[in-house]
Amino acid sequence: MTDINRVNIIGRCTREPELKTIGSGASVCTVSIAVNRSYGVNGEKREEVSFFNVVIWGKAGEAFAKYGFKGQRVSVDGRLQQRRWQDNDGNSRSVIEIVSDNFQFLSFKDDNHQQKEQADDNINYAPTYPAEPELVSNDDLPF
Numbered sequence: 001m002t003d004i005n006r007v008n009i010i011g012r013c014t015r016e017p018e019l020k021t022i023g024s025g026a027s028v029c030t031v032s033i034a035v036n037r038s039y040g041v042n043g044e045k046r047e048e049v050s051f052f053n054v055v056i057w058g059k060a061g062e063a064f065a066k067y068g069f070k071g072q073r074v075s076v077d078g079r080l081q082q083r084r085w086q087d088n089d090g091n092s093r094s095v096i097e098i099v100s101d102n103f104q105f106l107s108f109k110d111d112n113h114q115q116k117e118q119a120d121d122n123i124n125y126a127p128t129y130p131a132e133p134e135l136v137s138n139d140d141l142p143f
């Protein structure tokens with residue numbers, strides 16, 4: 001059986017994207033994304049915010065660093081990855097981050113540097129079904 005490691009988030013960049021070039025010459029962009037969750041407790045609305053570090057490699061990372069900005073709404077699709085290392089004091093450290101396979105900017109800046117949401121930002125991503133199913137007769141079936 002194959003394991004599955006997929007992550008999809010939509011949130012806002014909490015800082016400007018940071019682009020680096022590593023020793024092999026590969027480009028890597030890092031950014032932090034805040035994801036809000038609303039829920040109710042005893043009829044009272046509450047919010048919780050989670051912060052996720054995202055890593056974007058190669059040309060995609062260069063594009064994110066060029067066009068991404070703090071406060072921008074983005075969608076990220078990728079996988080979770082755990083990195084482990086020893087710090088300067090010999091302590092074991094670990095971090096879990098999202099390695100992006102794909103991303104999409106959901107907001108942009110206009111000429112006046114004001115942030116705008118894309119027109120399709122209010123799309124309902126839940127599947128929609130007709131109010132009443134269409135009845136099909138046996139004569140319409142191909143078998």
